[in-house]
Amino acid sequence: MRRPLFVFVIAVLLMLSARMAGAVPQTASDIRKLTERVAEWQIKNFTYQKEGNLHDYGIDAWTNAVLYVGMLKWTQSLETPSVYLDWLMKIGEENRWKIPANFANYPKYQYYHADELCVGQFYLGMYDRYGKDIMLHAVQERLDWIMTHPADTAMRYFNKQCWSWCDALFMAPPVYAHLAKITSEPRYLEFMHEHFLRTYHHLYDQTNHLFFRDDSYFAKKEINGAPVFWGRGNGWVLAGIANILELLPEDSKFRSFYVQLFTELASRLRQLQDKEGFWHASLLDPASYPSPETSSTALITYGLAYGLNHHLLDESYLPVVRKGWKALVSTVDKNGKVGWIQPIGADPKKVTREMTAVYGVGAFLMAATEIMELIE
Template sequence: MEKVADWQLKTPLQHQLTDWTNSALYKGMVEWAKIAKSPEYYNWLYNIGEKTNWQLGKRIYHADDHVVGLMYLEMYRKYHEKKMLKPTKKRLDWIMKNPSDASIKNFSYEKGNNCTDRWSWCDALFMGPTVWATLANVTGKKKYLNFMFKEYKATTDYLFDTNENLFYRDDRYFNMKEANGQKIFWGRGNGWVFAGLAIIMTELPDNYKERPYFEDIFKKMAAKLATLQDSSGYWHASLLDPKSYPAPETSATAFYVYGLAWGITNGLLDKETYLPVVQKGWQALVRAVHPDGKLGWVQPIGADPKQVTSDMTEVYGVGGFLLAGSEIYRILK
């Protein structure tokens, strides 16, 4: 983990500092910083917050521009500086008072379609609700959870396939099929949801009335995902058609390993059943690390399965790797 984290610190970030790509990295880096011996990782995150003035992205409603708030709230927990909290709280307060009336149906990136003002794609279930749940915990105000739950349920009712226990990326994929005739379930897309569930449930009060709802989805996904791991420990870009996408895909693998490890640590998943899956997955992730610390086999930015090579990397893959390793560390500890 230190090797991968250090490689990333030495590698200039290619996206805007408040971008969702970097924000996923920051969340993993925060969890690594909590167990690392050196303060340099917290220092790196603090400097990024100073550069962004602790602001979210510019799009008011878009979940991709909210997820950087995860890092800000974690830093607020550590340093208790109000500047780290205020912008995120201000944005979410405004949204709660002025909720979007956009439809989550008929997903499109075309100009004039405002479906992304709500969580209309499965990745958004990592980008948005995790911040709402964390803010609720930090402030002690359940109003954020109530808003989050309502929106989360709307998305899940629409995109979750109860036969496969997996999420469609968005409604464009409802009737599409892979080359083998199976439904299209994107590896990283479901990884976003699964990792997001672990983060959300970490923040939920034990007595929160809707907690069983999240636990149920998590357990169903975990059971399905465990059956889709290949013999070498990886998951693939397409969950139900790995033969068409035979290369490993480490961002999905990392998010699944993180979620499964979290489930074991928190008593939601049977250790005897799931620990071998976690161990095999972690060993696979480690094999994907280049000698210099670069994590390979990360599918580039997209919305559906694509081919991957060992030289491909991205910051969100590194974030997932650090999340996975940090949670496994807690099991071993």
């Protein structure tokens, strides 16, 4: 479809959806106001630990890293992003732009752990904007160390030296792709693709076209007898591929694989959206987990909206994205707190409106950024 007609279709569908949706923000101005309220609430309520479980709650933990990535993406939609950029700069400087490596009795495998690399997405994004070497140094040093110290690559779920769980495909691969873009060194992409393929061949179910969280779920079943496919886990993968595609050169020999996987996973996920626009904690047994789940919905909506904006998906996905955005808006309370976010875990769990988490907010900001681009 030619670009002008594509834009016209988007505009018409969004105007119609605005009439049907009532108070759901659909104009750029309304979306900006809502999302700023979300971002400001999270900044005001942001905390992190300096001791204890730093892997999940430290300043550079994967949980917080997803928030930083979402916040940085959101600044792209703002004419005056200084408030958010100042906050992000403060975070980076406070952590001295370091990759996690300061845990008590830090085990060697943590140096390979994909989660610990997630904050590198934030650092490299800030490097793109400010060009300060300190924002680049620790990321490149860690990736070079990993690549020159062969890891245990046995794809067992408890082995964190390799990408043995599907969440890892969001956390680490975009860091390698981004560093390859910055340095023009193809070895980072070669390494990324090799290890992505290992995870893909191990965890991707060719029958259901979904990713198992890890190999401990191969034989597990939901109450209805379906295999266990975690909503957020598959959201991590779709969003991770979008972030890889954003960084891959158009002529990359790897690009066709990621485009094919992205469209295949997107096609399957669109079938699993509920009538309200949500994806649930369990993708194939939503009846056992009927509550909304924001983190999976935000990650999937982000991925699908990215696909529309970059012409990887056709306009038939517009109603899916529209419903996903409407669902996300419903999770925000009057103060800007995003609820219905499943806590840290590895499988479907019960969720309530009061539950929030920084990674869910980061995913919300990522989705809002793509929605803004879609309608502008």
